[in-house]
């Protein structure tokens with residue numbers, strides 16, 4: 332059952348969740364739900380095989396000792412893939428961002444500790460997270476956006492930096508890349524990226540109201556930015572979705588509690604199965 336749960340949480344649940352667009356209206360709760368599903372999948376995948384072997388051994392199956400080798404190897408493989416993927420993704424992201432920051436610091440004009448302006452006509456805005464974080468704009472952005480719209484963009488980028496959205500995305504990227512390719516759900520990663528943008532949009536909306544932010548999103552739609560940065564805008568269809576969400580009211584009051592309960596239930600499922608299995612073996 333733990334093995335089946337691992338497959339369901341890895342391959343089925345993310346696709347079903349990505350279709351629930353109502354989650355987007357409560358992005359913070361939704362992100363927690365996504366994290367719960369991912370963690371529960373990892374716990375299930377790592378614990379299933381050793382538990383089965385343990386049960387066989389207690390049942391007196393003589394060959395259980397032999398089954399222990401592949402079972403532990405499987406769990407080791409899952410853990411190893413996670414750690415290796417974490418190492419690769421983390422190293423690559425940090426090296427690319429460091430390199431980019433050095434360039435931006437050399438070429439850009441410093442507005443304050445954080446903000447750098449590049450002499451380029453194309454409007455774009457993005458941030459480089461990390462200890463020495465930067466918000467990068469171009470002269471084209473300053474020309475294209477009047478004061479309030481620029482405020483909205485800066486509030487959006489600073490929300491990413493403050494809340495360390497880069498770490499949230501890194502967590503999901505690592506899990507995504509360590510899952511076997513047949514079980515990977517790219518729509519999950521896309522949805523999580525969108526939720527992070529919606530969170531930053533909400534921070535900007537609180538500061539300037541929806542109209543300046545919406546205008547800025549239109550002005551920056553389709554702007555290019557480095558792959559390892561968090562940008563104010565991604566592709567045009569995501570921008571359209573975010574514009575629609577900007578105009579919507581806050582989520583209905585029941586939504587966040589329902590999503591939190593879902594997250595707790597999903598996390599409890601593998602733990603309950605583990606407890607049941609160990610309890611029945613002890614009896």
Ligand SMILES: [Zn+2]
Nearest residue numbers: 528531562563
């Ligand atoms: Zn953003």
